[in-house]
Every structure is written in C-alpha cells, then in structure tokens.
Amino acid sequence: MAKRIAVIGAGMGGLCAAIKAREAGHEVLLYEHADSVGGTWRANRYPGVACDVPAILYQFSFAPNPHWSHHYARGPEIHAYTQSLVDQFGLSDCLHLNEGVESATWNGTAWDIVTEKGARETVDAIVPALGQLSRPQFPAIPGREDFAGAMFHAADWPEGLDLTGKRVGVVGSAASAVQLIPEVAKAAAHTVVFQRTANWVIPRNDTAVTDETKALMATNLDVAMRLGAASRAMIFDQSDAFFWQAFQFTPEGRAAFTRTALDHLAAQVPDEELRAKLTPDYPIGCKRILICDDFYPALMRDDVTLETAAIERIEAGGVRTADGFHDLDILVFATGFETTEWKWSMDVTGEGGTTLREAWKDGPEAYLGIMVHGFPNMFMLYGPNTNLGHNSISFMIERQVDFLLSTLAEVEKDDARAADVTAEGQRRFNDRIAALLENTVWADPHCRSWYKAANGRVYQNWAGSCADYAAETSVVDREAVAIA
Numbered sequence: 064m065a066k067r068i069a070v071i072g073a074g075m076g077g078l079c080a081a082i083k084a085r086e087a088g089h090e091v092l093l094y095e096h097a098d099s100v101g102g103t104w105r106a107n108r109y110p111g112v113a114c115d116v117p118a119i120l121y122q123f124s125f126a127p128n129p130h131w132s133h134h135y136a137r138g139p140e141i142h143a144y145t146q147s148l149v150d151q152f153g154l155s156d157c158l159h160l161n162e163g164v165e166s167a168t169w170n171g172t173a174w175d176i177v178t179e180k181g182a183r184e185t186v187d188a189i190v191p192a193l194g195q196l197s198r199p200q201f202p203a204i205p206g207r208e209d210f211a212g213a214m215f216h217a218a219d220w221p222e223g224l225d226l227t228g229k230r231v232g233v234v235g236s237a238a239s240a241v242q243l244i245p246e247v248a249k250a251a252a253h254t255v256v257f258q259r260t261a262n263w264v265i266p267r268n269d270t271a272v273t274d275e276t277k278a279l280m281a282t283n284l285d286v287a288m289r290l291g292a293a294s295r296a297m298i299f300d301q302s303d304a305f306f307w308q309a310f311q312f313t314p315e316g317r318a319a320f321t322r323t324a325l326d327h328l329a330a331q332v333p334d335e336e337l338r339a340k341l342t343p344d345y346p347i348g349c350k351r352i353l354i355c356d357d358f359y360p361a362l363m364r365d366d367v368t369l370e371t372a373a374i375e376r377i378e379a380g381g382v383r384t385a386d387g388f389h390d391l392d393i394l395v396f397a398t399g400f401e402t403t404e405w406k407w408s409m410d411v412t413g414e415g416g417t418t419l420r421e422a423w424k425d426g427p428e429a430y431l432g433i434m435v436h437g438f439p440n441m442f443m444l445y446g447p448n449t450n451l452g453h454n455s456i457s458f459m460i461e462r463q464v465d466f467l468l469s470t471l472a473e474v475e476k477d478d479a480r481a482a483d484v485t486a487e488g489q490r491r492f493n494d495r496i497a498a499l500l501e502n503t504v505w506a507d508p509h510c511r512s513w514y515k516a517a518n519g520r521v522y523q524n525w526a527g528s529c530a531d532y533a534a535e536t537s538v539v540d541r542e543a544v545a546i547a
Contacts, residue, residue, distance in 0.1 A: 065089050066187040066471055069176055071164045071409065074102020076444035076460045077192035078145060079123060082152045083464045084190075089471070092186065093154060094178060096163030096408065101145040102194055104138055109220040109239065109397075110246035112138030115267070115354040120455035126151065129277060135269045135354075166410040167191075169439060172480060187481075188440035188471065193408060195445055195523065198401040202234065206377040210394055217243060217397040226250040230390055232382055234374070235397035237262055238351055241358035243397060248361045255368045255389045257382065261343040263324045264353045317504070321347045331359035340371050348503075349510035351452060399513055405447070405522075413438035414483075427522050428493045430484040430543060431536055433463050439481035440474075442467035448496050449532070450514070450523040458529050466536040470546075473539050479546045488543025499526035 066089045070080045073095035081093045099105045114121050118136035122128050128144050136144075149155060159178070167176045167189050174189045199216040201207065207214070215221060217239045231251040233244055236258040248254045324347060332338045341359070343350075362369050372386035381391040405427040411419040414437045422435060429435050432449035433442050444463050445456060470482045500506055500521045505514050514523045525532055 064475055066475075067185075068092070068188045068190060069094065069164065069167070069174065069184065069186040070190045070192060071167075072096075072102065072192035072194065073100040073145075073158065073160075074104070074192060074194055075145065075457055076194070076463075077102070077190070078148050078154070079457075079460050080190045080192060080444060080464050080467070081154055081157065082125075082148065083468060085152070085154075085157070087468050087472075091157045092184060093158045094162055094164050095158065095160050096179065098161050099142075099146065100149055100158070100160075101142040104142040104145060107138055107218055107220075107239075108222070109217045109243045110250075111242040111244075112239075113242055114138070114141060115238070116455045121457055123148075123457055123461060131272055131277075133269055133271050135267060164409045166412070167441075168412040169414055171414075174440065188442065188467075189411075190442050190444060190467065191407065191409070191411070192444040195400075195450055198406060199396075200399050200401045201396055202398055204234075204374055204377055209379050210377050210381075210391075211379040212392045212394060214394040215396070217395055218400070224393075226393070228252045229392040230381075231255070231393045231395065232257060232389060232391040233395045233397055234382075235399070236260075237397070237399060238353060239399070240397035241353050241355045243395070244367075245357040245361040247395070248364055248367050251366070251393075253366045253368070254361075254364075255370055255382070255391065256362065257370050257374055257384075258340070259371075259373075260350070261341050262350060262353050263321075263343050263347045264327060264355055264358060265320065265324050266327050267354045267356045269356060317347055320352070324352075328359065332363065334363070337362065337369065340369060345509060345511075346504050346507060348452070349505065349507060350512040350514075411438065411441070413441070426516060426518065426520055428489060430489045430492050431463075431466065432525075433466060433536075434470075434482075434484040434489075434544070436484050436486045436489045439483040440471075442470070447522050448493075449525050451525060451529070454529045459525070459532060462533050462536045466539070470539050470544060473541070473544075474546055477546050482544050482546045484543055485545050488540070488545075492543065496526045497521075500524070 068084050068089050069092045070077045071094050073093055077093060078100060081091045084091050097105055114136050117134055118131040121136060122144065126148060132140060149158060163179045165177050165179055167174050174186050176184050176186060176189065199218045201216065226247060227250060229251050230253045231247050232255045233240055233247065234257045236256055241264065244254065244256055328338055328341055332341060361367055370384060370389065372384040375383050375385060381389045405423060407419065413419070417437055419435065419438065422437060427447040429443060429446045432446035435441060444460055449459050451459065474482050497520065503526065504510060505521045505524060515521050
C-alpha cells in the first residue's frame with residue numbers, strides 16, 4: 064500500500080527523496096521554507112561560490128547533467144541543476160514553496176504536521192531533509208553591533224552589492240572564505256583577511272568543460288550516462304581512497320597529503336614570512352581540507368592584507384586587533400555554520416511526547432544517520448555521522464533514500480504500521496561508529512574543528528568510506544529495525 068510521505072526541505076536531499084518516493088508509488092508532499100528549491104545552493108550567493116567535489120560526483124546517478132561548465136561546478140549552476148530536477152521529474156504538483164513545516168507530532172499511528180501557513184496534514188512518514196550547514200554562525204567579538212558599514216554573513220550576501228572602491232574585511236579563512244576572497248579582491252580597493260587559524264590547502268587543478276564535450280553529452284544522454292558512470296566510478300574510488308590516506312591514522316598517507324599541501328603553498332607563496340603565517344600547526348585532515356587554486360595568489364596582491372593578530376573588538380569604522388586598527392567600509396563574516404547543536408527549524412515530537420531536542424540533549428545520535436529510536440517512520444537525510452570530508456554527499460543521500468524506501472517496503476510486506484530502530488540497535492551502531500572514529504585524525508586531542516562537539520564526540524562525520532556506507536544501508540537489519 065502506498066504511503067503518504069512529507070519531505071521537509073527541498074535541497075538536494077529532499078529532491079532526491081521526493082523523486083524516488085514517487086517513482087516507488089508513494090504520495091509525496093514536498094515542503095520548502097524558501098521561495099526556491101536548492102537548499103545551500105539557493106542560499107549561498109557570495110562571489111566565487113562553488114563545490115569542492117567534482118561535478119560528476121555532485122549530481123544524482125539517475126539525473127546526469129550535461130551542462131556543467133567546469134570539472135568543479137559553480138554554485139549558480141548547481142542551483143539551476145536542482146531547479147531542473149523539478150521539471151524533469153514533474154515535482155511541481157507536490158512542491159510547496161514558501162511553506163516550511165513548523166511541527167511534526169507522532170499520534171500513535173501517523174505523523175501530524177503543521178506548516179508555516181497553518182495547514183495541517185496527516186502523513187504516514189516524514190523525511191526531514193534540513194541539512195547540517197544552514198544556520199550561519201558569528202563569532203563572539205565585542206562591538207559587532209557598533210559597526211557603521213555594511214556587515215553580513217557570507218551566507219547572506221546582499222543582492223547587487225558593489226565593492227568598487229570599498230575597504231572590505233573578511234573574518235575567516237576557511238571553505239567559504241577561500242572562494243570569495245579572490246573575487247572580493249578583484250573588485251575592492253583593499254581587502255583585509257582576518258585569519259584565526261591557517262588551513263591546509265591542496266590544489267584543485269580545475270578545468271573547463273569544452274563546448275564540444277557539452278554538446279556531445281547534451282545530444283546523446285545514453286553516451287552521457289555510460290561515460291558518466293565510468294568516470295564517476297573512477298573518481299569515486301579515488302575519493303574513497305582519500306579517506307583512508309588523509310583521515311585515518313595512516314602516517315604515510317597523511318605525510319603524502321601534507322607534502323602536497325606544503326608544495327602547493329611554496330609554489331604559490333614565495334614570501335617566507337607570509338608562508339609561515341599560512342602553515343597550519345595541526346595534522347592535515349583535522350579540519351576540512353580546502354581545495355583551491357586562487358586563494359594564495361589573492362593574498363599575494365598588494366591590495367590584500369593577511370591579518371593574523373587576534374581581533375580585540377569591532378568599532379564603528381573598522382576592526383581593532385592586538386596589533387592595530389583596520390579602517391573598513393564592509394565587514395563579511397565567512398565564519399561557517401552552527402553544526403554541533405543540531406537545532407532544527409521545526410519541532411519534532413515522537414512516542415510518549417518525547418521531543419527530538421530531549422532525545423538529543425546529550426548529543427545527536429541516529430541509526431545509520433537516518434532513524435532515531437522513539438520516532439517511528441522518521442527518516443532523516445544527511446543526519447548525524449553522515450557528513451564527509453572526502454567524497455560526495457549526493458551519493459550518501461541516494462543510499463539513505465534507498466534505505467528508507469526499503470524499510471517502508473518491509474513495513475508494507477508485513478502489513479505493519481511503522482518502523483522504528485530499537486534502542487539497542489541504535490546504541491550498538493553508535494558505539495561502533497564512535498570506536499571507528501577513534502582511529503581517525505578527528506580523535507586527536509589537539510584537533511579542534513566544527514566536526515567535534517564540546518564533549519569531544521564527533522557527531523558530524525561518517526567513520527569510513529562511502530563504499531562502507533553503501534554496504535551498511537543496503538539491507539534492512541530486522542534485529543536493529545523493529546517493524547510492527
């Protein structure tokens with residue numbers, strides 16, 4: 064019997080779930096708070112925004128895109144790709160834009176949901192696809208409210224902002240910053256980069272896709288599928304190997320990646336003093352490894368200053384550090400997102416009136432990053448311990464959607480009400496993942512990053528390769544998943 068499923072969030076995960084659930088014969092309601100699909104690729108509009116996963120991996124296996132402009136796709140074209148999925152798979156009739164979900168409550172047999180517009184629906188299953196990187200984070204710097212110029216987070220880049228002749232400060236030097244700083248430097252009169260911690264950077268070696276290749280792929284999708292599958296398999300295997308070499312305790316692999324990063328730095332930054340400021344003092348892989356070709360050259364410009372002295376406070380006219388004052392007209396915070404508290408934009412109440420916030424008060428845990436004990440027929444996408452530092456999250460999402468559909472098929476086969484992971488099944492899984500994570504660089508006591516919570520646990524990252532995750536999610540373990 065077909066299920067009625069509410070998919071909450073229309074980013075990459077929500078779109079995949081909606082497409083595949085409908086193909087499986089289910090009724091889908093797809094809710095999105097914003098005015099467009101695309102998730103992070105809709106929200107992030109800063110100059111230079113791009114994906115640091117090869118485009119051929121950062122797309123769905125069932126929907127190859129023949130129009131990528133580069134080996135690494137730019138943000139606007141990924142957003143366009145997500146929009147194209149709505150038309151390609153006919154999602155318009157189930158898509159509710161400008162209507163997020165405020166609450167979901169398990170009533171004993173189904174989920175009652177309330178939307179931001181006050182609509183009430185009862186569904187058999189919910190699929191929260193709310194992402195991990197959606198809540199901009201600002202550092203606690205005194206005086207932020209005193210700044211007289213334009214000030215914003217990189218994720219809230221103003222439409223049509225003109226940087227010509229402006230003195231721009233960028234707080235942060237990690238993933239978003241290394242993309243936007245080169246573009247800001249081209250337009251601004253002067254750019255100051257406030258770096259708290261140096262990051263490991265390896266070359267991207269990006270290349271443009273030729274018009275001939277795009278034309279071939281666009282006119283023959285069968286060829287595109289075959290060539291894409293072969294290329295995806297090769298790049299996938301290379302990306303999976305990256306995990307074992309860079310993130311596990313394999314000294315030889317990390318030494319090789321460390322040498323690659325140091326050689327990249329030396330080749331692009333001949334100035335010894337600047338190079339020293341850009342050399343990290345922690346093991347490679349501890350924080351997100353950045354993949355970029357133009358960040359270091361931007362710092363070599365005469366109109367760009369790298370400031371490594373600690374920020375003391377923000378004042379009306381700029382930023383004061385331990386070493387002096389920087390006059391600024393615009394201040395950009397490229398300071399990432401809140402990741403460890405898992406504050407969803409909707410309230411979820413499971414069996415016995417227990418809320419998800421209560422269930423996660425000591426830290427977010429889920430079985431396979433998908434199911435949480437006490438919340439029947441709830442299937443998260445991109446949940447705890449499914450983030451990656453080495454491959455493509457779109458692959459993980461496809462596996463999660465396959466698992467949720469397989470689980471619902473088991474429910475139907477048993478003529479049952481719902482599926483719920485057992486407390487013991489969830490505990491065993493998370494204990495095993497925690498033990499595996501102890502063998503990674505993230506467990507290093509000197510490693511501090513957004514991957515790790517205040518209690519020292521890593522709730523963000525998967526503990527192995529993507530191939531491992533595919534194996535884990537390929538079968539519904541009836542000892543762990545109770546169906547009744």
